[in-house]
Amino acid sequence: MLEDLIYFRRLMISNRTGHLTKEEVYERVKDRKDIALFVEAFMKDDPILFQTIEDNIDKSCVHSWVEDEVDCGLEDIQQIKYCEICELDFSKWNGN
Numbered sequence: 001m002l003e004d005l006i007y008f009r010r011l012m013i014s015n016r017t018g019h020l021t022k023e024e025v026y027e028r029v030k031d032r033k034d035i036a037l038f039v040e041a042f043m044k045d046d047p048i049l050f051q052t053i054e055d056n057i058d059k060s061c062v063h064s065w066v067e068d069e070v071d072c073g074l075e076d077i078q079q080i081k082y083c084e085i086c087e088l089d090f091s092k093w094n095g096n
Contacts, residue, residue, distance in 0.1 A: 001034040002060045006086050008035055009053050012042065054088065061086040 008029055014020040022043070029039050041049045063083040070078045081090035 002057065002086070004029070004032045004035045005038070005053055005057050005060070008032075008038060008042075009050070009057065012050060012053070057086045058088060061088070063088070065090050 008025075011020060011025045011028055015022060015025050026039065026043060029035060032039070038049065038053060041052075046052075061083060062085070064085050065081055066084045067079060067081045070080055072078050082088060083090070
């Protein structure tokens with residue numbers, strides 16, 4: 001189920017950014033039985049669905065935290081720490 005939740009979360013982000021329509025997201029996950037309740041909530045525009053999915057990912061993943069640098073423009077680099085498995089942000093999930 002963890003892999004399906006991670007995949008669904010990525011699709012939801014693509015929907016939020018306008019790269020996928022709601023129907024395109026649904027078509028990609030409609031047959032995934034493990035996340036059927038989450039898909040149903042997505043189709044009903046549940047306002048807390050994204051946070052609920054992230055909570056479930058956090059509880060299910062055996063995190064492997066990595067540090068990286070992100071290029072933020074001309075000569076600006078930001079340090080980040082995230083899980084290389086589920087891609088959750090370390091600071092958000094560890095109170096930092």
